[in-house]
Amino acid sequence: MILKSKICGVSDTKTLSYIINHNNPPQFIGFIVNYPKSKRYVDIKKLKDLMKIEKKSSLYVAVLVNPEKDILKEIKNLPFDYYQLYDCSVDKIRSIKNTYNKKIITALTIENSQDVKNYQLYKDVSDIYLFDSKGYEKSMSFNHNLIKNVQSNKELMLAGNIQINDDLEKYKKIADIIDISGGLETSGLKDINKIETFLNKLNNFNNEA
Numbered sequence: 001m002i003l004k005s006k007i008c009g010v011s012d013t014k015t016l017s018y019i020i021n022h023n024n025p026p027q028f029i030g031f032i033v034n035y036p037k038s039k040r041y042v043d044i045k046k047l048k049d050l051m052k053i054e055k056k057s058s059l060y061v062a063v064l065v066n067p068e069k070d071i072l073k074e075i076k077n078l079p080f081d082y083y084q085l086y087d088c089s090v091d092k093i094r095s096i097k098n099t100y101n102k103k104i105i106t107a108l109t110i111e112n113s114q115d116v117k118n119y120q121l122y123k124d125v126s127d128i129y130l131f132d133s134k135g136y137e138k139s140m141s142f143n144h145n146l147i148k149n150v151q152s153n154k155e156l157m158l159a160g161n162i163q164i165n166d167d168l169e170k171y172k173k174i175a176d177i178i179d180i181s182g183g184l185e186t187s188g189l190k191d192i193n194k195i196e197t198f199l200n201k202l203n204n205f206n207n208e209a
Contacts, residue, residue, distance in 0.1 A: 002206040003172045006030055006157065007195065008063065008181040009040030013050060015190045020056050022196075024203035027177065030061040030084060034071045039188050040181065044074055051078045061105065067096070076100055084130060093125040103127040105157065109134040110142045119150060126154060130179065133160035148174045164198045168205045 008030035010016050019025055031050065032041045042050065051060070059081040064071070066087040084105040085093055097104050106126040108119055111134055119129045129152065133142040141161040150156060158171060159179035171178050184194045 001176070002209070003168060003175075003202065004028070004155075004177040005199075005202055006061065006177055006179040007184060007198075008032075008061075008159070008179055009038070009185075010050070010190065011040050011042045011046070012190070013053060015192065015195070016050055016053050018192055019195060019199075020053065020058055022199055024199045025056070025058050026199065027059060028061050028082070028179075029055070029058050030063050030179070030181075033062045033064050033075060034067050035063070035065045044071075047075070048078065051080075055079065066092075072096065072100060082127070086132075090121055090125055093122065097125055105130050107132055110146060110160075113146055116146050116150065119152070123152070123154075128155045128157050128177070130157040130159060131175075132179070144171070144174060150174075164194055164201065168202065172209070 005026040006028035007019055007026045009032055010019065010029055019029060031047060032038045033047060035041055060079055061082040061084050062075060062080045063084045081103060082105050083096060083102045084107055085096065086107045093104055093106060104126050105128040106122040107130040108115065110116055110131050116131065131147045144158060144160065147156065147158065155176040157177040157179050158175035161182065162178055162180045163183040180198065184190055184198060186194065
């Protein structure tokens with residue numbers, strides 16, 4: 001099995017077009033939809049412009065922090081494949097999943113082993129589990145080894161200050177998908193050179209595996 005990737009926090013058409021048209025595009029591309037605290041946040045007008053760009057072989061992910069009904073209605077006809085949900089109860093996730101007919105990435109923020117165990121609460125509503133730090137927009141780290149004993153038939157996605165020079169073999173042992181954002185930025189903006197380096201490195205790694 002290959003190690004998949006998600007590039008998150010894309011906020012401009014130039015970067016999005018570059019990623020989508022790359023020879024080795026990521027499997028997932030994420031957009032910060034309703035969290036203005038993040039420097040990667042895109043307002044609804046800009047988001048609709050971004051969504052006009054054909055996604056080709058990648059899947060579009062709406063990153064949502066405990067979303068209200070108004071934003072969910074606003075984006076319901078946009079071509080998102082997944083909703084990535086933070087800070088939502090099981091019942092709220094189930095309601096969103098059923099109402100909008102989207103696949104769900106349940107985001108769990110991790111500080112200790114007890115936080116990891118919470119993934120089991122969401123088994124009936126999740127398509128993918130994302131294990132992230134508690135830093136949200138701050139690209140903080142957590143001990144990734146905390147998830148190495150997670151047993152699930154669903155894919156596991158890993159985030160939390162992942163960098164382009166990290167050991168991919170280490171990640172492949174514990175996750176199916178790595179989610180990278182700040183590691184592809186320079187001075188707070190997505191850096192095409194870093195994206196190029198990362199996508200080629202990941203492709204070479206998967207070809208050698």
